[in-house]
Amino acid sequence: MNAPLLAIEGLNLRRGATHVLHDLTLDIRRGEIVALIGANGAGKSSTLQAISGLLRPLSGRIAFDGPDGAIDLTRLAPEAIVRAGVVHCPEGRQIFRSLTVRENLMMGAYPRTDRENLPAELDRVHELFPILAERAKLAAGSLSGGEQMMLAMGRSLLSKPVLLLLDEPSLGLAPQYIERIFDVIEQLRSQGATILLIEQNAAMALEIADRGYVLEHGRITLTGTGADLARNDEVRRAYLGDLG
Amino acid sequence: MSQYLFQQLVNGLSLGSLYALIAIGFSMIYGIVRLINFAHGDVVMVGAFASLAMVQAGVPWSMVAMLALVIGAAAGMTIEAAVFRPMRGASQVTGFIATLAVSVLIQNGALLLLSGQQRTFQFPAFMRQRVSLGGVSASMTDVAIIVLAVVLIAVLLFVVYRTRLGTAMRATSENLLAARLMGVPVNRTILAAFGMGSALAGIAGLMWGGKFGQIDPLMGAAPGLKAFIACVIGGVGSIGGALLGGYLLGMAEVLFVGLLPPEYASYRDTFVFLLLIVILLVKPSGLFMRHVEERA
Amino acid sequence: MSKNVPDALALPQARPLAGGLRLAALVALLLAALWLASSVLSAYGATLAALVCLNVALAVSLQLTNGLTGMFSLGHPAFMMIGAYVAAVLGYPVARKSTMLSGLPEALAAWQAPFVVAVALGAVAAGVAAWLIGLVVLRLKGHYLAVATLGLIVIVQGLALNWQGITRGGSGLSGIPRKTDIWWCAGLMIAVLVIVWRLKFSSLGRAMMATREDQLAAECIGVRTARVKLVAFVLGAVMAGIVGALMAHLITVVTPRSYGITLAFNLVVMVVIGGTGSITGAVIAAVAITLMGEGLKPLEEGMGLYGLSQMMVALALVLVLRFRPQGLFGSGEPGWLIRFFRPELSR
Numbered sequence: 001m002n003a004p005l006l007a008i009e010g011l012n013l014r015r016g017a018t019h020v021l022h023d024l025t026l027d028i029r030r031g032e033i034v035a036l037i038g039a040n041g042a043g044k045s046s047t048l049q050a051i052s053g054l055l056r057p058l059s060g061r062i063a064f065d066g067p068d069g070a071i072d073l074t075r076l077a078p079e080a081i082v083r084a085g086v087v088h089c090p091e092g093r094q095i096f097r098s099l100t101v102r103e104n105l106m107m108g109a110y111p112r113t114d115r116e117n118l119p120a121e122l123d124r125v126h127e128l129f130p131i132l133a134e135r136a137k138l139a140a141g142s143l144s145g146g147e148q149m150m151l152a153m154g155r156s157l158l159s160k161p162v163l164l165l166l167d168e169p170s171l172g173l174a175p176q177y178i179e180r181i182f183d184v185i186e187q188l189r190s191q192g193a194t195i196l197l198i199e200q201n202a203a204m205a206l207e208i209a210d211r212g213y214v215l216e217h218g219r220i221t222l223t224g225t226g227a228d229l230a231r232n233d234e235v236r237r238a239y240l241g242d243l244g
Numbered sequence: 245m246s247q248y249l250f251q252q253l254v255n256g257l258s259l260g261s262l263y264a265l266i267a268i269g270f271s272m273i274y275g276i277v278r279l280i281n282f283a284h285g286d287v288v289m290v291g292a293f294a295s296l297a298m299v300q301a302g303v304p305w306s307m308v309a310m311l312a313l314v315i316g317a318a319a320g321m322t323i324e325a326a327v328f329r330p331m332r333g334a335s336q337v338t339g340f341i342a343t344l345a346v347s348v349l350i351q352n353g354a355l356l357l358l359s360g361q362q363r364t365f366q367f368p369a370f371m372r373q374r375v376s377l378g379g380v381s382a383s384m385t386d387v388a389i390i391v392l393a394v395v396l397i398a399v400l401l402f403v404v405y406r407t408r409l410g411t412a413m414r415a416t417s418e419n420l421l422a423a424r425l426m427g428v429p430v431n432r433t434i435l436a437a438f439g440m441g442s443a444l445a446g447i448a449g450l451m452w453g454g455k456f457g458q459i460d461p462l463m464g465a466a467p468g469l470k471a472f473i474a475c476v477i478g479g480v481g482s483i484g485g486a487l488l489g490g491y492l493l494g495m496a497e498v499l500f501v502g503l504l505p506p507e508y509a510s511y512r513d514t515f516v517f518l519l520l521i522v523i524l525l526v527k528p529s530g531l532f533m534r535h536v537e538e539r540a
Numbered sequence: 541m542s543k544n545v546p547d548a549l550a551l552p553q554a555r556p557l558a559g560g561l562r563l564a565a566l567v568a569l570l571l572a573a574l575w576l577a578s579s580v581l582s583a584y585g586a587t588l589a590a591l592v593c594l595n596v597a598l599a600v601s602l603q604l605t606n607g608l609t610g611m612f613s614l615g616h617p618a619f620m621m622i623g624a625y626v627a628a629v630l631g632y633p634v635a636r637k638s639t640m641l642s643g644l645p646e647a648l649a650a651w652q653a654p655f656v657v658a659v660a661l662g663a664v665a666a667g668v669a670a671w672l673i674g675l676v677v678l679r680l681k682g683h684y685l686a687v688a689t690l691g692l693i694v695i696v697q698g699l700a701l702n703w704q705g706i707t708r709g710g711s712g713l714s715g716i717p718r719k720t721d722i723w724w725c726a727g728l729m730i731a732v733l734v735i736v737w738r739l740k741f742s743s744l745g746r747a748m749m750a751t752r753e754d755q756l757a758a759e760c761i762g763v764r765t766a767r768v769k770l771v772a773f774v775l776g777a778v779m780a781g782i783v784g785a786l787m788a789h790l791i792t793v794v795t796p797r798s799y800g801i802t803l804a805f806n807l808v809v810m811v812v813i814g815g816t817g818s819i820t821g822a823v824i825a826a827v828a829i830t831l832m833g834e835g836l837k838p839l840e841e842g843m844g845l846y847g848l849s850q851m852m853v854a855l856a857l858v859l860v861l862r863f864r865p866q867g868l869f870g871s872g873e874p875g876w877l878i879r880f881f882r883p884e885l886s887r
């Protein structure tokens with residue numbers, strides 16, 4: 001269990017004219033929740049997009065030791081990365097508004113070949129988020145923001161993630177939904193999932209994270225266990241709103 | 245019902261069926277890549293000439309119809325793979341200019357190969373008979389067009405709304421990025437949409453030829469533009485809208501010609517384009533759509 | 541200042557007297573060259589040179605609407621048609637008006653407008669039409685404007701085809717007196733070039749380019765974008781109307797079919813290949829495409845290869861869009877040209 005599931009080494013990434021990631025190195029071990037925190041524009045979403053293949057890095061490796069053996073994700077197209085087990089639940093939920101709730105969930109299972117297991121897994125997602133069963137036949141656009149986030153997570157779970165990338169799951173949600181989402185994240189960990197989490201809400205993220213990385217201007221400046229980081233003065237000042 | 249009215253109704257329905265078939269493909273392509281595909285009408289022309297060539301080579305009619313679908317699909321997919329895919333990500337206007345260029349290229353290529361001469365396109369004799377129904381009659385060609393269009397549209401709607409590929413198409417047209425993150429092979433899905441839409445245009449070419457009796461290399465311009473107008477009437481990018489818009493436009497054209505004094509009949513296209521501009525200005529999301537997309 | 545000067549960066553300073561003088565000198569030089577050419581060229585060569593001039597004027601005037609202001613209009617042929625028909629009908633010999641143009645009101649049937657008046661009224665008609673249409677249509681953006689202006693072509697064509705008594709329908713109006721020669725065409729070309737060039741480097745030109753780059757931002761800094769767009773649209777249409785009027789009196793025939801979608805496409809090609817917003821680029825593209833079309837004519841007619849030159853134009857466009865989407869010159873002008881005409885900018 002000691003070999004990392006995902007190891008990013010020396011990742012450099014350019015977005016238009018700006019160099020957004022500088023020699024980024026981080027790793028995620030099996031069964032961990034790793035939080036990536038940082039200010040707006042620090043490069044958090046770009047990191048996730050590089051992992052899921054939406055952005056092509058200038059240099060560096062993203063080694064993923066998945067069920068199909070060790071592979072370098074920088075060489076794969078997004079759809080191949082999903083099939084390898086790295087599932088990206090994007091910022092802003094990005095559900096398919098005109099499709100029904102059920103169709104959205106089935107889109108999560110799109111590339112899977114083991115379709116005989118789907119009914120059971122659909123039941124599991126419905127257990128996690130009962131509202132999705134109730135609204136199965138409605139257009140996803142008719143759901144509230146919090147329900148849409150549940151749908152986005154349920155959809156990602158049906159992609160059968162080995163590693164789940166969560167981009168700002170709490171963004172713009174009412175408090176009761178945020179708690180619900182974080183409950184589910186912890187529940188997933190207890191079932192053995194591995195998660196890379198990006199959050200504006202650094203306090204909550206560090207609370208549930210095993211380890212965390214602080215990203216500033218495209219560089220990793222601090223790393224440590226979630227609890228260590230939450231106690232770190234700099235982190236407290238910059239990200240946890242501690243004025244003392 | 246009087247024979248005259250019935251005849252107008254059948255005329256409108258059969259013209260509308262053709263418009264609807266072409267408009268649906270147009271709309272699918274717009275929906276998935278946000279491209280006004282000016283070359284879509286030229287696929288109709290390709291379908292018509294391919295059908296004529298097959299008929300002359302002695303291929304049986306049922307096979308010709310099947311192959312018209314296949315050839316239309318192949319034409320559309322070639323255009324997408326060769327021209328539009330390398331330009332993905334360019335601005336909408338750039339894409340539109342590229343489709344114009346492809347259209348000019350196909351038309352003049354056909355002109356070069358086939359000359360601008362009109363060719364006679366004749367359905368077999370039984371298609372040119374009239375069928376009577378309780379005192380009124382209609383041409384077999386029109387009836388066949390109406391029926392075939394309904395069947396094809398039903399098949400298409402089934403694929404788009406009831407299959408995994410169709411769900412992926414709808415997902416891709418709504419949110420391409422999210423579809424990629426779900427593991428949808430986006431380029432192949434777009435190719436499939438071009439294929440399905442252009443297959444309908446291909447067979448519409450066969451029927452267009454049979455209905456009007458003559459085909460030429462530039463014949464695609466009119467159906468292409470009319471399909472776009474049908475889409476605007478119904479709401480660009482929506483399959484249901486294209487369907488309704490197509491039938492509505494067909495009926496409206498026939499009524500315009502049938503009800504007004506004959507000296508105005510030749511203003512038909514002028515009328516249709518005035519209608520287009522008015523709808524673009526007054527109800528840009530189409531007559532039947534509630535949700536508004538920005539016209540930019 | 542960099543080599544390729546971007547659009548009107550510098551502030552206007554002292555009166556560009558030197559630039560004006562150089563421009564005048566260049567015009568004089570051009571006229572001298574033309575005078576020489578017209579005495580040497582065959583009738584065919586002179587007509588070809590006149591056509592080149594008219595196409596340059598068209599491409600540059602379209603650059604004003606599409607390139608500088610960023611509206612994607614395909615409507616130029618419609619305005620050319622209006623200018624051509626109005627001028628041709630007004631300037632038609634009275635003796636033949638009664639037999640050919642039965643639908644004319646009596647006052648017009650009995651009057652043959654002098655050439656200049658006919659052309660001017662053609663331009664006015666095109667401008668008024670553009671103003672009325674622009675008031676409503678310019679609210680549309682991007683490819684919706686393109687399709688609406690395409691519709692405009694079909695509508696004007698439909699009128700020309702069906703208004704038998706005044707336009708003679710699809711067979712076209714023939715026997716128009718040949719009043720245009722290379723001098724008129726060259727004069728128009730020079731006028732259009734000077735006007736559009738000066739406009740590009742004026743405050744109105746900067747307002748146009750601001751509208752093109754970001755309409756909302758332009759409005760925020762006080763550009764009345766709706767008006768700027770309308771001005772560009774109408775001005776372009778007036779120029780197109782004059783070209784149409786001159787063309788009618790050059791080739792002595794007007795038919796609705798010659799002002800169709802293909803012409804609109806070819807004009808857009810000139811703008812896009814030259815570089816959207818670049819006057820120099822439009823001039824070069826217009827000359828090249830016109831000469832290529834004429835050069836391939838013997839091949840097309842001799843070997844029956846009709847459509848060959850049009851295919852090459854389309855292919856060239858596809859290649860430019862694919863490999864150099866900004867066109868030959870982007871939105872700017874070559875640095876040496878700017879230094880030549882605007883010496884006050886390059887110090």
